[in-house]
Amino acid sequence: MNRVFFLLPLFVTFIVVGCSSVNVDYDYDPAVDFAVIHTYSWGQASSADDELARNPLLKNRIIASVDNYLQNRGFSKVEPDQADILVVIQATVKEKMRVTDWGGPRGYYRDPWYNPWWGAGAYGGRVDVSYYQEGTLVIDIVDNSKKELIWRGLGRGIVGSHSDKEKKQAAIDTYVQEILNNFPPGYAKKAK
DSSP: OHHHHHHHHHHHTGGGSOGGGOEEEEEEOTTSOGGGOOEEEEOOOOOTTOHHHHOHHHHHHHHHHHHHHHHHTTOEEOOGGGOSEEEEEEEEEEEEEEEEEOOOTTSSSOOTTOOGGGOTTSSOOOEEEEEEEEEEEEEEEEETTTTEEEEEEEEEEEOOOOOOHHHHHHHHHHHHHHHHTTOSTTHHHHHO
16 A cells, blocks of 8 residues: 555656657557547546546546547537547556666776776676656547447656646646547648
8 A cells, every 4th residue: 555655646747757758659440430529528447556546636637638638629528428439548657677787898888997808807897777667648539339449549658756736737738649649540640
């Protein structure tokens, strides 16, 4: 339980990471005609390890950002029974390890005083090990009539920290935009 309370503040701020640090991926069902989708509503995530279920403040910020983005794209928010699609969001945070081998006598950061006669073990190389938190935000688009997933966007970024609420919301907006840039499929090509 302590780990959850430790991770939540970190997760709250992972979205503050700049666009260049966000790895975005998406996939969709090519058989779906996205041109006939005009309305949306919100669905519930069913994952047991959803960080957003533990942090309703962050979840509400992301929902507001997705609402704004979709409405700017021409979608109307309606009651769930009237919606063409349901939007479902969830997130996870995982601890990662980064190992950087700076090389030793044989590496690319050679010691200028290195003499091969001393042997390879005379001067050891430098290896840095660091731990960080990686957050993943998943945005799913579900066909409301069939209850089938038709589009999924994922954004991964390093968890950072930030206390300014306005900057945090701006970063959330940017993060959501990066994920939804390719929804609906082909929209980016039409906009150009």
